Amino acid sequence: MTLRNIIPAIAGITLLGAATAGCGEDSTIGSSLLEDQVQIVVDSSFTVTGHSEAVASVRPRTIAELLGAIDIPGYGSISSSAVAQFVPAVALDTATFDSADIDSAFLNFRYLPGAFIGDSIAPMTLTVFPLTKALPADIASDFDPTGYYDPSQPLTSTVYNTSAFGSDSVMGLATRTIAMKLPLEFSKSLFDAFVANPDNFANGQIFTANVFPGIYAQSSFGRGRLTIISRTTITLHMSTIKVGEEKNDTIEAEQEYFAVAPEVINNNNIKVELDPALRAEVENGAPLMIAPAGYEVKLRFPAPEVIAAFKEGSTGLSVINDLYLSLPADTIATGYKVDVPPYALMVLSKDRDEFFAQNKLPDNKTSFYCQYDQRLRRYAFSGMVSYLKDLMDKEDELTPEDYTFTIVPVQVNFELDMTSYQQNYIVSEVVPYIAAPAVARFDFSKAKVNLTYSRQQQL
Numbered sequence: 518m519t520l521r522n523i524i525p526a527i528a529g530i531t532l533l534g535a536a537t538a539g540c541g542e543d544s545t546i547g548s549s550l551l552e553d554q555v556q557i558v559v560d561s562s563f564t565v566t567g568h569s570e571a572v573a574s575v576r577p578r579t580i581a582e583l584l585g586a587i588d589i590p591g592y593g594s595i596s597s598s599a600v601a602q603f604v605p606a607v608a609l610d611t612a613t614f615d616s617a618d619i620d621s622a623f624l625n626f627r628y629l630p631g632a633f634i635g636d637s638i639a640p641m642t643l644t645v646f647p648l649t650k651a652l653p654a655d656i657a658s659d660f661d662p663t664g665y666y667d668p669s670q671p672l673t674s675t676v677y678n679t680s681a682f683g684s685d686s687v688m689g690l691a692t693r694t695i696a697m698k699l700p701l702e703f704s705k706s707l708f709d710a711f712v713a714n715p716d717n718f719a720n721g722q723i724f725t726a727n728v729f730p731g732i733y734a735q736s737s738f739g740r741g742r743l744t745i746i747s748r749t750t751i752t753l754h755m756s757t758i759k760v761g762e763e764k765n766d767t768i769e770a771e772q773e774y775f776a777v778a779p780e781v782i783n784n785n786n787i788k789v790e791l792d793p794a795l796r797a798e799v800e801n802g803a804p805l806m807i808a809p810a811g812y813e814v815k816l817r818f819p820a821p822e823v824i825a826a827f828k829e830g831s832t833g834l835s836v837i838n839d840l841y842l843s844l845p846a847d848t849i850a851t852g853y854k855v856d857v858p859p860y861a862l863m864v865l866s867k868d869r870d871e872f873f874a875q876n877k878l879p880d881n882k883t884s885f886y887c888q889y890d891q892r893l894r895r896y897a898f899s900g901m902v903s904y905l906k907d908l909m910d911k912e913d914e915l916t917p918e919d920y921t922f923t924i925v926p927v928q929v930n931f932e933l934d935m936t937s938y939q940q941n942y943i944v945s946e947v948v949p950y951i952a953a954p955a956v957a958r959f960d961f962s963k964a965k966v967n968l969t970y971s972r973q974q975q976l
Contacts, residue, residue, distance in 0.1 A: 546826060553943060555972070556971065557969065559967060563966040565773075567961055569804055569812040569815075570923070575810050575949035575951065577951050580747060580749070583746070583787065585740075585741075585743040589792075591855070595954055597788070597808075598785075601777045601782065603778075604781055605721070605774065606776040607773065607774050608718075609708060611712055620720075620755070621698070622752065623698055625694050627746065627747060631678045638680045642738035642739060643676075644734070645673050645734045650730060654782075658809065673697040673698060673700075674737070722780070722781065723780060731782070745953060749783075751773065751899065754771040756770075757912065789807075795807075798958075806861070809953075815922070827968060830974055833972065836972075839965070841895070842901065843895050844897075845895045846896055847958055847960075856953075857953055859928070859950070860884065860928065863891065863898050864923055883904050892958045896924075898960055928947075928949075928951075929947050932945040
């Protein structure tokens with residue numbers, strides 16, 4: 518335990534003698550401490566332990582699709598197909614066109630330049646089937662699409678790569694597209710269904726239940742690449758001739774009339790076979806976080822020891838200023854782009870399933886998130902003072918459930934805060950990370966819990 522310099526501003530949880538006062542982080546009780554009688558104590562003498570736990574499946578809410586298959590030295594083999602439903606995105610213009618005016622239609626898988634792992638020029642075949650029945654509501658990454666499509670009736674198929682070599686027009690695009698031509702009969706059936714009953718196009722749930730259940734997309738040839746699709750749409754092109762008194766006019770329309778969206782089901786069917794050496798590390802007790810749908814890390818946060826240290830070190834009036842956990846982590850060496858997951862969620866293990874099932878957000882009491890620090894090579898979970906306050910309020914009733922956490926690789930999405938006059942972004946969604954293969958190898962021997970508090974000196 519070390520002493521630091523005197524500081525004037527104090528806020529937090531207070532302790533008088535051995536009794537805990539119930540005030541929050543915005544308390545003003547610290548103002549009763551005199552500036553020239555205050556010491557800052559920083560205690561980092563705590564031990565953190567953890568181990569890997571296998572994840573059977575994940576249930577992410579995302580419109581991203583992971584398509585392809587690849588063998589990654591040091592990581593293992595991963596393949597992913599996708600099942601997806603669509604929502605009507607743009608109203609069909611039945612006043613100008615009818616289904617006979619559709620002259621082409623495409624299923625578009627759009628991705629960002631560089632949004633792939635593997636060989637960009639390797640030819641791979643993507644085949645898409647129409648679903649024959651509704652997808653289950655409890656779908657997850659271990660979903661088997663067998664029985665939900667007819668393998669003898671593909672909707673469309675194409676050979677593709679992700680290279681822009683030799684094409685300046687493709688090289689300059691902000692997004693790239695795997696465009697798959699759809700049968701006109703299928704496209705016209707969607708138009709005719711709208712004419713017959715526009716109410717079936719009111720939202721995605723009604724549309725998928727009454728018109729089109731969705732698609733199953735799989736790589737049917739090749740194992741050289743895994744592509745991360747960020748947007749999936751169906752485009753219709755329509756053309757008709759309007760007869761005029763002096764001349765005839767050609768009227769055309771091209772729109773993305775249907776799209777994958779968060780309101781409907783979009784699921785990546787992921788299969789991972791870890792490299793034997795990596796699997797042996799886990800079996801021998803190494804704390805590894807592996808995505809997607811691989812391993813999470815369960816840890817014991819030293820809450821009882823933190824509370825005891827605070828009580829022992831507190832003399833007179835004391836205030837907790839900060840509590841954070843730093844977890845050093847690095848990735849494995851491979852010949853491909855296997856990084857550390859960009860974000861991690863630390864959630865009480867007893868609340869882990871409920872957190873994702875109810876689409877909760879981190880509350881800094883039972884769940885915390887942080888971005889991986891590339892420079893310091895660590896995850897640092899801060900703002901844990903409220904969590905500690907709640908534990909101190911029920912110290913005599915603490916159980917291991919109160920300080921056993923699970924570290925989950927996640928994707929954190931943000932949205933503009935419309936209630937703020939400034940351009941602030943807030944967390945809008947936290948979902949399990951499935952965007953790409955990722956590994957974090959934790960070093961618990963260098964993990965650090967930092968407790969910082971102020972105490973009034975004895976005169």
